[in-house]
Amino acid sequence: MLVLAIETSCDETAAAVVRDGRTILSNVVSSQVKDHAVYGGVVPEIASRKHLETIPAVVGEALRLADVTLDHVEGVAVTQGPGLAGALLVGLSVAKSIAFARGLPLAGVNHIEAHLAAIFLEREVAYPYLALVVSGGHSHLYRVDGIGRCTTLGQTLDDAAGEAFDKVAKLLGLPYPGGIEIDRLASAGDPDAIAFPRPLLHDGSFNFSFSGLKTAVLSAVKKQGIPEGEKLADFCASFQKAVCHVLVEKTFRAADATGIDRVVVAGGVACNSALRREMAHAAAARGVELMIPSPSLCGDNAAMIAVPGDYYLRCGEQGGLALDARVNWPLDLLGSGREG
Ligand code: ATP
Ligand code: MG
Ligand code: FE
Numbered sequence: 001m002l003v004l005a006i007e008t009s010c011d012e013t014a015a016a017v018v019r020d021g022r023t024i025l026s027n028v029v030s031s032q033v034k035d036h037a038v039y040g041g042v043v044p045e046i047a048s049r050k051h052l053e054t055i056p057a058v059v060g061e062a063l064r065l066a067d068v069t070l071d072h073v074e075g076v077a078v079t080q081g082p083g084l085a086g087a088l089l090v091g092l093s094v095a096k097s098i099a100f101a102r103g104l105p106l107a108g109v110n111h112i113e114a115h116l117a118a119i120f121l122e123r124e125v126a127y128p129y130l131a132l133v134v135s136g137g138h139s140h141l142y143r144v145d146g147i148g149r150c151t152t153l154g155q156t157l158d159d160a161a162g163e164a165f166d167k168v169a170k171l172l173g174l175p176y177p178g179g180i181e182i183d184r185l186a187s188a189g190d191p192d193a194i195a196f197p198r199p200l201l202h203d204g205s206f207n208f209s210f211s212g213l214k215t216a217v218l219s220a221v222k223k224q225g226i227p228e229g230e231k232l233a234d235f236c237a238s239f240q241k242a243v244c245h246v247l248v249e250k251t252f253r254a255a256d257a258t259g260i261d262r263v264v265v266a267g268g269v270a271c272n273s274a275l276r277r278e279m280a281h282a283a284a285a286r287g288v289e290l291m292i293p294s295p296s297l298c299g300d301n302a303a304m305i306a307v308p309g310d311y312y313l314r315c316g317e318q319g320g321l322a323l324d325a326r327v328n329w330p331l332d333l334l335g336s337g338r339e340g
Contacts, residue, residue, distance in 0.1 A: 077309020
């Protein structure tokens with residue numbers, strides 16, 4: 001099935017054309033990062049307005065690059081949640097309009113399910129698998145038994161991993177969004193220079209907590225000021241190591257506990273070079289198969305929306321014009337209230 005997918009849950013306006021939920025014909029992402037950078041974070045009102053301004057061109061470009069027209073499109077998939085209400089509504093309205101005008105089936109997709117299914121755009125994965133989703137709003141560990149069949153094993157009790165990266169970067173006076181900047185600076189630093197705490201490492205659960213780590217960074221900065229040069233690199237590398245240590249350890253403990261030897265890491269923080277490296281080391285040491293999408297498919301994009309979208313459209317689970325934004329939508333509730 002040829003699917004047009006639309007994603008506007010946060011600060012990326014994205015559209016893609018994907019065949020059979022596997023083959024990307026186009027994947028256009030227009031980032032609003034520079035519109036929010038001056039505020040040091042995403043401003044919901046600005047996000048909605050920018051989506052409105054950008055989405056016609058982004059959808060047009062996705063069709064053009066795929067060398068198709070709406071006449072060829074057989075179904076529409078759109079992010080229904082979770083995300084910012086106003087931002088989601090822009091994508092939903094456009095998707096509904098196209099579906100209505102063209103008489104096409106429409107499927108609402110959970111953004112987090114799309115993150116953990118993005119890997120299928122590059123390779124097949126057997127079920128069940130464990131998925132660590134680390135992004136701006138999530139640090140969740142799931143057992144995945146199929147599309148629409150995800151169980152939460154653990155989650156962050158406070159900040160998400162991406163949020164921790166971004167907040168710590170802000171404390172260090174680095175430009176927004178800070179995750180990528182910390183990753184860059186850390187590459188020249190000593191990850192063992194500072195012993196930052198490893199929250200919940202030994203609590204026996206699969207939950208995470210990153211706010212204590214942020215507080216440790218804050219008190220270090222208050223005591224010594226913002227580090228510079230080599231010290232800044234050491235600081236970033238040490239912080240990054242602390243985050244990665246907990247993520248890696250809990251993920252592979254979940255693999256041990258469940259006996260599932262396939263691990264997928266997804267979401268924007270899966271771009272982090274130390275996390276990719278540490279995950280690979282741990283997987284090799286334990287004989288676990290590790291799968292991480294290419295960086296362009298880890299961050300927000302619309303092609304990933306087409307993976308579950310294609311499945312739901314083929315199942316006949318069509319949202320129709322009643323589809324409404326679901327600002328909070330835990331994956332365990334997939335299938336319940338899909339129609340809005
Ligand atoms: P969610 O998916 O939970 O709704 P989101 O869509 O805003 O949130 P993503 O776009 O998946 O999140 O990921 C963005 C996050 O990834 C940001 O916090 C960003 O700092 C972080 N990030 C991106 N690249 C890196 C990197 N190289 N190292 C660390 N963090 C990174
Ligand atoms: Mg984003
Ligand atoms: Fe995301």
